[in-house]
Structure formats: C-alpha cells, structure tokens
Amino acid sequence: MKIIKSGMQAMVIGAALFSLAAHAQSSVQLYGLIDAFVAYKKPMNGQSTVLAGNGGLTASYFGMRGTEDIGGGTKVIFDLEGYFNVQNGAMGRTGFPQDGLFSRNAWVGATGRYGTATVGLIPPLLWFSTITFNPFFNSFVFSPMVLHSYVGVNGQGVFGNAGEWWNSVYYSTPAIGGFIGRAMYSFGNDPGHLGQNKWTGQVSYSNGGFATSVVYQQIKFSLNAGDLDTVLPGLKTQSVVNVGASYDVGFVKLYGQYQHVWDSISTGDVGIDTGQLGFSIPVGIGRILGSDAYSKSSGNSSMYRNTWALSYLYPLSKRTDLYAAVLSDRASHESAGETIGGGIRTQF
Template sequence: MKKALFAIVTAVAAVSANAQSSVTLYGIVDNGLQYETGLPKGNAFSAQSGGWAQSRFGLKGAEDLGGGTKAIFQLESRLNTQNGSFANGSFFEGQATVGLQNDTWGQVKFGNMGSAEISQYSGDVDPQQTKKYSIGTLVRGRIFSQAANGVEYLSPKIAGFTLQGQYDLTNSSTWNAGNPGSAPGQLGASSGLGSAQGRSDGIKLSYQRGGLFWQATYDEVRDPNGQFSNVYLTSRSILTGASYAFGPVIAYVGYQHLSAPDASNEGYFGSATPTTLPTGTSLPTAVNHEWVGAIWQTTPALAISGAVYHANANNGNGNATMFTLGANYSLSKRTLLYTEFAYLHNSATSNLGLNSGLYGANSNNDPINGNPSSTNPNFGQGQFGVIAGIATQF
C-alpha cells in the first residue's frame, strides 16, 4: 500500500512539472459520532463516516491540446473512513471519466459518472447541502443513484443558463435491460442504490444571476427489466428548486415528484409479502416531496442552517415531516467542525427513517418476513437524531 501511494505521489509530481498539463490529488476525510432514537431495536450511539460529506480521495487532471481545448480525466474513490472500506465495493465508485473540455462549446466526458449521477446535483438547492439529514432522507436516498457506462455533456454558461445531460448505457443486447438478476430491493437480491439497474438518463437546466440560483432536473433510473418498479430505487424524478442570497442569508425552496408506474407488492416482495404492512397499503407508485430552509452565515467562521422537509406517498403509505438544524464552524479554509439535529415525524402508515432504509416492514413488526437489517422505524414511530464530527479537505 505504501509503495502504491508513493507511486501516485511521484506520478502527480512528475506530471505537474509539465506546464501544459496538470494532475491534482484531492479528497475529504469526514468522521463523527451519532446518536439516534426510534430504531427497530431501540436507540443507538455510533461512529459515522460522512456526516457532512462522504469521505473520498481522487485524481483529476487536464492536458492543453491547443485551440482552447483540453483533455480531462477524473478518478475518485468514495470511502467509509471509519473502517477503511470502499463505498458499494467499487474502487472508483465516485467517478472514472475521461473527456474533452472547451470554453466555447462545453465539455463532454465518458465512463463511470458514479456518484456524479445527475440527480446528485440536487444538493445545489438543498438548505442542508446533502448532509446526513437532508434532501435524500424522506425519499429513501433516491437522489443518490449511480451512473455507469455513460456519456455526459455540460454546456458553457450562456446568459446565466447552463445545460447538463447524461445518458447511461446498459451494455446489453436488450433495450433498457440491465445485468441479469433481481431488481434492486427485492428479497434475496443485491439491494440499494448502485446495485443492478437498467438504463438511466437525465437532463438538468440551471440559471444563476446575482443572488438567484434556479435548477430543474429530470432523470430516470430503470430496473434490470427496463421498468420503473420502485419509486425509491428505479423511477422517474422531476425536481426543481431555487435559492436566493441576501446579505448573510441564503433562502431555499424546492419540490420533487417521483413516479414508478410499474411498482407492485408482488414485483417487489415476491411471495414473501410482509404480513404486517398497514391495512390497505401497497408499494407506492408516486411520492411528492417539498422543502424550505435557509443558511445564515452569522460570522466568517460560523454558518447555521435550518430546513423542513415533507414527503407524501400514495397507495396508503402516509406522510412524513422532518425538521433539521445544523451548524458548521470553520477552523481554517480546509477544516471544519459540524453538527446537525433532526426530528422525523411519521403518520400512522408511514415508516420513513433517518437512515433512508428500504421500503417495507422491519424485523420488529414482521419477524417472519421482515428485513432484519432494516433501519426503518415502526409504522407511525418518530425518530430523533444528532450527529457531530470533523471534516478536512486536501
């Protein structure tokens, strides 16, 4: 490992010596402590990685090709720095891309967009900036999709507008189909975002002028059969939001609609449908998600953020509201201390959790068919959470 790191540093130094090209080594290390109530088996005090931003390290570089065009690349690993593991088991899960950049016609790149899947730019209109309790929580992490085998175009800024689009191939002879196997989330399958999925694509339009920033995004993620079978995993998403800065305060507002017309209990649970789902509920096919909040830069070092998020799911799945309060204190330009508090209130037929658990009953209320590793609270149960930590960038 030491030899590998020495080789990387040596390569960076050698390339940086060339005036026409550059390579940058960068990263974030973020670790903290967390306390949460309302978990299936009680309360938990734990160590967490990535409460402010997911830990990572990467290399990015550019070579001047002349005529205003550059060749660019980026390799990025996402990490759990509490145990040293890679996110999703992939070395360059964050990004592995190469492309061309020109100030006049824009940028195109190819490869694994990974954690740069277009929905993750939703953090630009999130008052909690995708911290632990934020825009992804009440949609069970839907904005944190992955994108592989892709191509992306990013336009230059024109009259304040910027256009970005992604298209991700399945590398399959069947249109829309992904790798063989069960869809993400099914019992017995590789579950969670980043596991097997079919074609994904998306487009984002943003506008910035003065203190105003606006963004609208449409993206879709299909299951391995080319269907929209789970509103939280493989679905269509329409999201729009805006922020406005006045003095030391930035105000935020946003809305998201998720749809999965092919979703069904049978398709998701198979023959093991939990027997303790609330009466009349089935897998939701639509979710409406709204939020409002602000960041107040009280001093050059201290920023306080607060936000309220609300989500309502159809097919009897109820609604949930999350209240958050956070603070960042900068010790330097690269290092900060952070903390965040959250309270999540569920209606009687909702079991959304602070940890973005998968849909369905947990092991407490369905000991036969429930998911034993579920972090969902019981239906109608609220949760309180607090996290505090330190993060440094390089």
C-alpha cells in the first residue's frame, strides 16, 4: 500500500510540474496607456479653443499580447491593440475615422533564431523611424516631426496611413553585430488592382548610446487600392527615404532626422525635404524635451513649414508622469498656430 501511495504522490507531483512547465511555455499579457491633457489650441488658419483632449504625448490605447514556446527556440507571438478616447470613451483616435477595434496592432507570427515574421495589421517601418528619432516620440499634438510627416499642410506629408498598414506581411532579421534588417509588404487586396501595393525596407544599427536607421518606403495606394488620386489629385506613387540617428551622452540625448518625399503627380512631380533636430535633457528627476522640424517643398508648389516644441516631463512613479508643453507652428500662406497645455500619462 505504501508503494502504491508513493507512486500516486509521484504522479500527482509530476502532473503538477508538467502543468507548471506548460504554463511557463505560454503567456498572455493585458496592458495599455492612458493620456489626458488640457490645452489652449489654435491650429494654423483655424480658430482658437480650450479643450480637454486625449493623447497629448501618446494616444491612449489598450492591448493584449501573447507568446507560446513551440520548441527549438521558436515562439508563436501575437499582438492586439486598440485606441480609445479618454474624453468620451469612444474607440479610435480623434480624427481617424478608419480606426477599428484593434487599429494599433493586429498580427500573429513567429520568432526564433532566424528572425521574426508576422502577418496582419502592422505599423510601417517609416513610422517607427519617425517616432524613435525624435524626443516627442509618437505625439500627434506636440511632436514637430510627426506633424510634418503625417499631418501635412497644403499637400505636404506622408500618405499610406500613419500608424498601421492593413493586409501586411513583415520580416525582421536577428541582430547581427548591432545591425537589424527589416522588410514589409502590404497588399491592395482588391480584384483588378494587382499592382496596387505598399512596401518598405529598413537597416538599423545600435551600439551603446548610439542608434541610427535608414528607411525606404513606396506606396501606390493610401488606405484602399486606387485611392491615391483622392488623397492628392493626380498622385500616382509616393516614395520616401528617412535617415535618423540618436546619441545619448548621459547629460543630454540628441536626436536628428532627414527625410525626402517624392510625389509622382500627373501634373508634375513634387519633392519635400524635412529636417528635424531634438534633445532630451535630464533635470532633477524629470526631463526637458525640445524639437524643431523644418520642411520645404519644390516642384509644382513651393512652400515651407517650421514647427518647434518644448516640454517638461515630471515622473510621479515608474508608470505615471505629468507633462507641460508648448508648440509653435508656421507655414507658407497660413496664419500661425500654437498649442499650450499639460496633462497626465499612466501605463498599466
């Protein structure tokens, strides 16, 4: 009887250990970020207002990601993320009517010794370079580089959807001596439009406090196959090259970007050159952020735009910070714009 009892105990312990091991091989995480702010805002050529807004520094979102270890050093991965508005509880970002339930990320794939491959709704490589090499990251309110690239004026700007490409496949190499190569292709998914696509490639390098990236992107549709002409009359293809770099020397982190956009238009091509310089300086337990972006277009229409921003971030904890920021916006044939505000941002 003792032998049987000992055998049963061993089986129970073995089953428990197997269950723990199986649990350790897979995981699912719920997470997100909430950012609310109050500001005085006057857009260029617009009327001023005082508002309680969403996403002063980062658009609010929630997400669920998971991994499953399938052996041999390979894991199945997925990520589902959706935007929401703090001020009214609605799904999506303000001003982005195409946002769905999971409009920030919605993909599944695998990662291992040969790199990472995913399929679904995926942010393009140009977007990652734009937000990585400027101190205001992905702010659509206070980041000069994001505003110049994705909230252009008078036809300036990068099309193809800012934060995500639908119907996409993505591949990233493993890091080799600090270098990583990435590529992405987005299908038009529309019968009769086999040539309608978006594709992009990137080479990045990081070592210690230095990081740099070169990205090339070409689009033949923005959101849906055949829609470029509705985005900008006569537009057939848009190509973009972006070079970014950052260097952290301890007492200051420096950021820089250069970007050139080619718009192939039936009435004449247009080129847009944009440069951005920025910094992040630790002051006490907080940080001062500063950035300036300047764009100039040539071709059919010649115009300029200059935008600068300053901000102070004060951490209340590892997950929560307060911020105050000011932005000034100037462009050809437009009245000046400005935004002054402050808010709170917390992660969960």
